[in-house]
Amino acid sequence: MLPGDLPGFHQMLKDELRFPLAWGTSPIRDFGVWRRTARARVEEHLLVDRQDDTPYDPEFTDRREADGWTRERVTVSLTRYARVPGVLLTPQGTGPFPAVLLLHDHGSRFDIGKEKLVRPWYDDARLASARQWADRCYGGRFVGDELARRGYVVLCLDALGWGDRGPLAYERQQALASNLYHLGSSLAGLLAREDARAAAFLAGLERVAAARVAALGFSLGGYRAWQTAALSDAVTAAASVCWMTGLKELMVPGGNTLRGQSAFHMLHPGLARHLDLPDVASIAAPRPMLFLHGERDPLFTADGVRAAHARLRAVWDSRHAGERLRTRVWPGVGHVFTRPMQEEVFAWLDRVL
Numbered sequence: 001m002l003p004g005d006l007p008g009f010h011q012m013l014k015d016e017l018r019f020p021l022a023w024g025t026s027p028i029r030d031f032g033v034w035r036r037t038a039r040a041r042v043e044e045h046l047l048v049d050r051q052d053d054t055p056y057d058p059e060f061t062d063r064r065e066a067d068g069w070t071r072e073r074v075t076v077s078l079t080r081y082a083r084v085p086g087v088l089l090t091p092q093g094t095g096p097f098p099a100v101l102l103l104h105d106h107g108s109r110f111d112i113g114k115e116k117l118v119r120p121w122y123d124d125a126r127l128a129s130a131r132q133w134a135d136r137c138y139g140g141r142f143v144g145d146e147l148a149r150r151g152y153v154v155l156c157l158d159a160l161g162w163g164d165r166g167p168l169a170y171e172r173q174q175a176l177a178s179n180l181y182h183l184g185s186s187l188a189g190l191l192a193r194e195d196a197r198a199a200a201f202l203a204g205l206e207r208v209a210a211a212r213v214a215a216l217g218f219s220l221g222g223y224r225a226w227q228t229a230a231l232s233d234a235v236t237a238a239a240s241v242c243w244m245t246g247l248k249e250l251m252v253p254g255g256n257t258l259r260g261q262s263a264f265h266m267l268h269p270g271l272a273r274h275l276d277l278p279d280v281a282s283i284a285a286p287r288p289m290l291f292l293h294g295e296r297d298p299l300f301t302a303d304g305v306r307a308a309h310a311r312l313r314a315v316w317d318s319r320h321a322g323e324r325l326r327t328r329v330w331p332g333v334g335h336v337f338t339r340p341m342q343e344e345v346f347a348w349l350d351r352v353l
Contacts, residue, residue: 014248021274023282023315031285031319038275038283039231045271046189047181051079056201060088064121068092069148071121076157078197079190085164086157086198087118089148096209098353099153101199101235102144103217103224104162106262108170109133113162117221118144118154126163137218139339150346155202159191159265170261177264188267195224196232203234211236212353216345218242218337223266226291229284237288237352239345240281241337242299244291246311247277249304256299278311286321288352292341294333305329324352 019025021038028034043050054077062073066089074088091097104116112120115130119142134140144154161168161176168176177187195215203210215225215238222243229238250257257263271280281289291312293305309327316325326348330341 010251014251017248017272017276019272019274019276019279022276022279022311023285024318035283035285038279041274042231042268042271042280042283045268046192047184047186047269048079048189048193051193051197054078054080054197056197058201062122066121066145066148069145073122074155076198076201078157078194078201081190082160082165084157084194084198085114086155087114087120087144089118089144089152089154090207091148091151091153093151095153095207097151097153097207098212098349099155099202099205099208099214100144100147100349101195101202101213101215101225101228102147102154102156103195103215103221103228104156104159105137105218106220106265107133107137108262110162110167110169113158113165114156115163118142118156136336138337139342141339141342143216143337143342146342147346147349150350152349153202153205153208155198157194157198159194160187173261173264177267181269186268187264191224191265192227192231192268195228196234199228199232199234210234214238214349214353216241216349219335220262220265226281226284226289229287229289230280231283235284235287237290237349238284239290239292239348241292241341241345242294242297242335244281244293244308244312245277245300245304246307247272249301249307250277252301276311278308282312282315285315286319286324288324288348289316289326290345290348291325291327292344293327293329294335295329295331296334299335302329 059075064071070090072088102117120126158165203213215228215235217225218241222240225238225240229235
């Protein structure tokens with residue numbers, strides 16, 4: 001609930017948003033020029049500069065053989081500020097292989113990050129927590145392990161605050177974001193930069209077919225997947241599960257975004273004066289993109305999802321690439337990434353990579 005006269009003020013600000021840089025609204029008519037202009041505008045609002053000159057300096061440890069693939073722990077410098085821990089799965093056989101950058105969810109569960117998607121073979125306590133989370137959100141399946149079994153290289157890293165980079169407490173997210181803003185930086189911008197760098201690192205591995213790299217995530221991971229595709233040409237396809245809507249439809253009474261805290265991982269100050277959320281995702285056009293949503297997902301209004309899907313469709317159709325965009329609302333499904341939804345994503349990845 002917004003105090004005092006803020007509801008009216010809030011509504012007036014929403015009404016003033018016109019998203020003038022959106023494709024089809026912007027005076028720019030050349031799509032290539034628009035794409036470069038829109039990406040540059042997004043990057044301006046990340047408040048974290050590019051890190052292309054930072055050596056990755058990867059360290060691979062704890063190599064283990066699994067049933068059909070190899071597990072490794074990896075630590076890599078995505079920015080000059082920190083070393084980032086993660087896991088790397090590689091199919092057995094002769095590469096190079098297609099690859100998936102797996103981006104973990106939020107869920108207000110910070111003791112695990114990469115372990116939400118890849119079975120932790122290195123920590124029994126985290127394994128118990130990870131199994132509980134997989135049962136809750138992923139139909140009891142570790143999506144990364146399943147992708148490796150199907151022949152994909154999989155990279156999954158901890159975002160700041162999760163797993164080996166945490167645990168962050170729910171009520172401390174605002175403090176973390178505030179400190180970064182005071183330092184001229186941004187929590188959401190750091191996440192975006194790290195994800196884009198992770199995609200480039202994955203695509204550059206000798207074991208990976210660089211032209212066959214996808215980003216995939218659920219919930220916050222879904223947001224991260226389409227954002228990474230918008231910011232990085234290393235991503236050749238992206239699948240987002242349970243995170244796409246219009247900003248105005250997202251910011252409604254009772255909405256999760258208005259509560260703050262977790263919203264800071266997706267907040268780029270001032271960007272809404274230029275682009276809506278589906279406009280940012282559209283920077284990735286005409287590359288293959290998949291957006292799945294649960295009909296009963298309480299975090300997103302049906303109107304917001306429909307409006308966003310329509311905006312996306314208009315952009316891909318304008319590029320004569322409508323067949324490369326798939327949007328679907330799963331009936332009777334909430335904010336989860338069920339096994340049937342996973343099977344749809346896996347089949348789609350097999351087709352587009």
